Amino acid sequence: MTNAVPPKVQTILITGATGAIGSALATTYAQNGIRLVLHGRRSETLAAVAERCRARGALVDTSGVELTDDTALAEWLTQISRQHLPDIAILNAGQNAHPVGAGYLEPEDDVTSLVDINLRVPIAMAQQLVPGMRARGSGQLVFISSLAGWHGLPGTPTYSATKAGIKAYGEALRGLLAPVGIGVSVIMPGYVTSPMCNAMPGPKPFEMPAHKAASLIQRGIAGNKARISFPFPLNFGTWWLAVLPAAIAQHLIRLLGFGRIERDTK
Numbered sequence: 141m142t143n144a145v146p147p148k149v150q151t152i153l154i155t156g157a158t159g160a161i162g163s164a165l166a167t168t169y170a171q172n173g174i175r176l177v178l179h180g181r182r183s184e185t186l187a188a189v190a191e192r193c194r195a196r197g198a199l200v201d202t203s204g205v206e207l208t209d210d211t212a213l214a215e216w217l218t219q220i221s222r223q224h225l226p227d228i229a230i231l232n233a234g235q236n237a238h239p240v241g242a243g244y245l246e247p248e249d250d251v252t253s254l255v256d257i258n259l260r261v262p263i264a265m266a267q268q269l270v271p272g273m274r275a276r277g278s279g280q281l282v283f284i285s286s287l288a289g290w291h292g293l294p295g296t297p298t299y300s301a302t303k304a305g306i307k308a309y310g311e312a313l314r315g316l317l318a319p320v321g322i323g324v325s326v327i328m329p330g331y332v333t334s335p336m337c338n339a340m341p342g343p344k345p346f347e348m349p350a351h352k353a354a355s356l357i358q359r360g361i362a363g364n365k366a367r368i369s370f371p372f373p374l375n376f377g378t379w380w381l382a383v384l385p386a387a388i389a390q391h392l393i394r395l396l397g398f399g400r401i402e403r404d405t406k
């Protein structure tokens with residue numbers, strides 16, 4: 141008789157699991173031996189994603205806790221960390237907003253909620269998750285930036301700022317946490333078909349379906365890549381915006397149509 145050790149169940153936490161990329165990631169990871177902790181605000185959509193993942197063999201827990209409520213967030217993460225400390229935490233929930241017209245800023249409420257969910261919440265989640273991961277000596281944090289994080293775009297000023305911010309934070313944490321066994325990856329997608337992407341004004345070159353983006357992200361996370369940016373042509377083009385002299389970068393942005401604000405209130 142052998143005393144076979146049951147295979148370890150890997151726990152993966154995904155916020156924004158009701159969205160295009162989050163739900164595609166959940167489905168991509170769902171299989172036997174995987175426990176998914178899925179977060180989303182739209183309960184019916186979340187239940188449907190969870191059912192799809194269970195049908196593929198995954199164990200699934202769901203939550204709709206208010207991520208921007210520091211106390212509720214801390215209680216939730218303390219509870220799940222006690223039960224099943226995540227092996228991978230994909231901090232994917234995010235929003236976008238646009239200026240209402242050329243020369244006008246984004247609505248102030250949108251700015252506040254964007255900074256909250258795109259930047260402050262993933263940092264707060266790292267604060268909560270790192271102590272447990274450090275004590276265990278393993279874990280991986282995944283932050284969702286954007287190719288808009290390479291250079292600010294006139295059509296999405298606050299979004300660009302939050303995505304540049306979370307990119308810098310993830311890059312910094314990678315070096316800080318590697319010595320204690322915690323991996324950190326920053327994801328920089330281009331245009332991925334989703335309600336958020338559909339609502340964006342301007343050109344969307346090399347737009348790709350969410351399931352394709354999810355496969356690229358999963359592969360990159362498995363290799364603990366520091367940066368997972370795609371698609372290649374758009375990544376290469378937008379990377380130049382960050383390294384070229386500012387005047388040339390600004391000129392290119394105008395030339396490529398990323399400076400066009402389509403709805404004008406005047």
Ligand SMILES: NC(=O)c1ccc[n+]([C@@H]2O[C@H](COP(=O)([O-])OP(=O)(O)OC[C@H]3O[C@@H](n4cnc5c(N)ncnc54)[C@H](OP(=O)(O)O)[C@@H]3O)[C@@H](O)[C@H]2O)c1
Binds near residue numbers: 158159
């Ligand atoms: N699609 C793109 O082209 C693209 C490109 C680069 C980066 N990204 C990034 O990828 C991530 C996922 O975006 P997506 O394209 O999948 O967009 P999406 O389909 O609109 O999904 C956004 C997700 O974020 C959640 N969310 C938004 N605000 C929230 C809040 N205040 N509290 C809790 N959850 C909140 C939504 O939850 P509910 O549905 O429950 O409201 C939804 O699950 C975002 O961080 C986005 O910035 C997307």
